[in-house]
Amino acid sequence: NKRPNVVWDKTYQEGYGPEYFKEYMAMINGVDEQFGRILAELERLKLDKDTLVVFFSDHGCCMGSNGQPTKNVHYEEAMRIPMMFRWPGKLPACQDDLLFSAPDIYPTLLGLMGLGEHIPDNVEGTDFSKTLMGHGGDKRPTSQFYTFMPYGGQSYGRRGVRTDRYTLVIDRKIGKPLTYILHDNKNDPYQMKNIASD
Template structure:
């Protein structure tokens, strides 16, 4: 359902803006082809976020829903990258090291980079360790230890919200049987939530040095998962 104020008229305007970007980006690609620079140019197309446009009652971004989180990621390099579609759980921090890897500059990737070089995967070469989830984070201004954290695996989306002085709240979606993420199944799946926290979320928190921690969760307590 559309949230009030974000009806179909805004959807048309959004699609018009998308079409405008597509046209201008097409001009860049056409110019590379005209100058015979296509095979010498790595082109990367992506967005920093999507837009819910009223889906799940959300107007825009900063939420865990796929409309906001799951964005296109396109690499183009004729002669070096063959056309393919890959469901790799690619994340924004992976863009920089992957670009350097594709350009043969692996040695210049700093050790402090949090992302991963997936150049081999894009080339169709096996060997890259495939990520099992993507990290979701929303921090309120000035409150890095609070806000929302979560993960998006191939099957599940988990989001945990911490507010000052309030219990943690949980949202869990099974994206395989509920692709529109309409049902929050957190209350009935405490053991699955514990597994996703332990195996996916905590490693992301440690990897990024995030001070947010799900430490107040009573293990396997269905009452905790609202």
């Protein structure tokens, strides 16, 4: 491994790490196979050009990065997730680093289907259909809010903000002082240095 933020310690390697990685990769393979079946069936039914297909995950996985095995952390591997929109003939092939968040899914889907005028005023998310269609003109967010509250507890957890350059997190643990974490993702892409006290 050549990633400087992945520490393969003896406890992790000889513990649950290898088994967890195998299970996780098997799950990814399973999702890939089933998603492929959906696309193949749409094509067989000649519905592929009339169907907007959306694929996304609710989180990524650290897989050992920064000593974290899974999710529910602020590191890039857990926060930056796959999100793909496929609509042959309607959406151009592209890749974008848009700060897109879960509340944006609903209004964006309505916008893509030409129903943007029916998006209720009280919807919190933003319609980014123009960006996805390659037209531009959408006001791009400069930040997104991040929160993690463990099941059943609101007295502890993490909250933060992700911008295109920085990740800021406030970590609250019961009976301990708040921990502040700030990463400069441009100068420290592996998020190895906490510059909150600089």
